[in-house]
Amino acid sequence: MKILLLSLLIISQINSSEIIGKLDDRLDPIVTETFGERLAQPTIIHTKIAQGIDILSCASVCGNILLISGPRGAVMVNTMLAKMHPWIKSVMRRNVGIDMPRIIISSNHHFWNADGNSLFGGQMHFMISQENARQSLLSTSTLSNLNIIQDYYQVRHTDNAGARVTFDDEMKLHFNKEDIYLYHFGSASSTGDTIIFFQGRNVLFLGDLYFSNALPYVNTVNGGSVKGIIKSLDESLQLIDDKTIVIPGIGTASTKSELADYLKSLKELYQTVQELVDKNKSVTDILNDISVTNYLKTFSDNAISNKENFINSIILETQI
Numbered sequence: 001m002k003i004l005l006l007s008l009l010i011i012s013q014i015n016s017s018e019i020i021g022k023l024d025d026r027l028d029p030i031v032t033e034t035f036g037e038r039l040a041q042p043t044i045i046h047t048k049i050a051q052g053i054d055i056l057s058c059a060s061v062c063g064n065i066l067l068i069s070g071p072r073g074a075v076m077v078n079t080m081l082a083k084m085h086p087w088i089k090s091v092m093r094r095n096v097g098i099d100m101p102r103i104i105i106s107s108n109h110h111f112w113n114a115d116g117n118s119l120f121g122g123q124m125h126f127m128i129s130q131e132n133a134r135q136s137l138l139s140t141s142t143l144s145n146l147n148i149i150q151d152y153y154q155v156r157h158t159d160n161a162g163a164r165v166t167f168d169d170e171m172k173l174h175f176n177k178e179d180i181y182l183y184h185f186g187s188a189s190s191t192g193d194t195i196i197f198f199q200g201r202n203v204l205f206l207g208d209l210y211f212s213n214a215l216p217y218v219n220t221v222n223g224g225s226v227k228g229i230i231k232s233l234d235e236s237l238q239l240i241d242d243k244t245i246v247i248p249g250i251g252t253a254s255t256k257s258e259l260a261d262y263l264k265s266l267k268e269l270y271q272t273v274q275e276l277v278d279k280n281k282s283v284t285d286i287l288n289d290i291s292v293t294n295y296l297k298t299f300s301d302n303a304i305s306n307k308e309n310f311i312n313s314i315i316l317e318t319q320i
Contacts, residue, residue: 023081023111024153027061034148034303035060040083046095049245049253053201054096056080056088061148061303063113063249066205067092068198070176073102077196077205077247079116088116103128103175105182107207107249108190109136110143110219111154112304118157128173130184131166133192136222144221145309147301176200181239185232189216191223195232197239204240205247209233210262212251214302215310226270226314233263250302269295273314287311 023039031039043059056065062084066077074096080088092098106114106129114137117127129137143152173180178200184193189208196205208217209229218224237260240246246254254262272295276286286292287308296307 023083023115024149026149027152030148031060031303039081042081042084042087044084044087044091046091047252048095049203049247050201053203053245055247055253056091057250058084061112063107063110063207063304064247064251066196066203066247067096067098067101068176068201068203069096069098070178072176074098075103075105075175075180075198076101076120077105078107078113078207079104079120081112081115082119083115085116085119103173105129105194105196106133106137107196107205108193109133109141109154109222110190110208110217111152113207113249115157126165128165128167128171128182128194130182130192130194131168133190133194134166136190136192142221143219145218145313146304147306147309148303183235183239185235186228187223187225188228188232189224190219193232195236201245202241202243203245203247204236206233206236206259207249208304209236210246210248210254210259211302211305212248212254212258212262213300214250215299215305215307216266217249217305218310218313220313220316224313225317226266226310227317230263230266230270233259233266237263250304265295265298270314273311274318277315277318283312283315286315 028039037043037060045057047055052069054067062080063078065080068075102125104120104127137157140156141154143154146152167182169184171182181197183195193207193209209232210216216229218226240256242256244256246259272291273286276289299307301307
């Protein structure tokens with residue numbers, strides 16, 4: 001309780017617009033109405049996948065946090081929202097036995113993944129992201145196609161939220177006696193996505209390219225595309241085997257087979273929509289087409305992505 005109160009006191013003394021970026025003013029009331037809880041009082045859910053492999057998730061608007069721990073400390077993938085920081089730290093200490101990660105990796109700049117970066121900034125060995133993700137996080141931008149709020153306004157974060165170590169296409173780390181591979185296979189959900197493969201633990205983290213129960217998120221304003229997501233998932237499948245634990249950006253841990261089925265559905269859905277566009281079908285006709293709706297039955301909407309936005313993204317791409 002003392003630690004939690006201290007964390008709250010520290011946050012209350014920080015000018016949030018200067019340190020963590022200011023969340024879109026529309027977000028808090030919508031989250032409260034939709035999910036019945038405030039962003040600053042979240043339900044943080046801990047799931048233990050295996051020894052040293054843990055996931056933190058929430059009941060409202062956030063991406064998964066992956067924690068991979070070993071004798072030299074922990075690697076943390078993504079940080080959720082800054083408002084959730086005290087609760088995240090509390091669950092990390094109580095359930096995982098981690099006080100502070102040694103390394104943080106950001107899968108991209110989207111606020112549900114990286115808004116909490118600055119509250120960890122300067123307290124671990126280093127933070128890593130793809131170079132474009134750093135540039136986007138340190139710029140004011142609009143997130144298109146977001147389900148909970150259209151044209152979400154993401155304010156620039158301060159420098160300590162941006163990664164001190166960046167890469168372009170590929171990077172390899174040696175930590176806790178295992179090799180950790182970071183890949184950027186080109187623009188996908190955004191221009192700065194990182195796919196992380198912990199080779200020793202055989203764990204793959206895909207961020208916004210893969211939601212286990214929903215369609216992936218496509219930030220078209222930031223250069224994201226469905227084609228790019230499909231390409232990156234194709235490349236990712238080549239990295240793993242049948243025993244790999246696949247961690248989605250949102251949702252539960254999956255297998256290689258489940259990821260392959262997901263990718264197959266995306267490819268077939270893309271092809272189906274493209275054929276309808278070639279026949280000059282309207283957006284309404286495409287959304288109501290039985291072949292499209294049959295594919296969409298297997299997916300749910302969440303706070304980040306929805307089916308209509310995803311189909312619209314495909315339509316826009318096929319018309320270019």
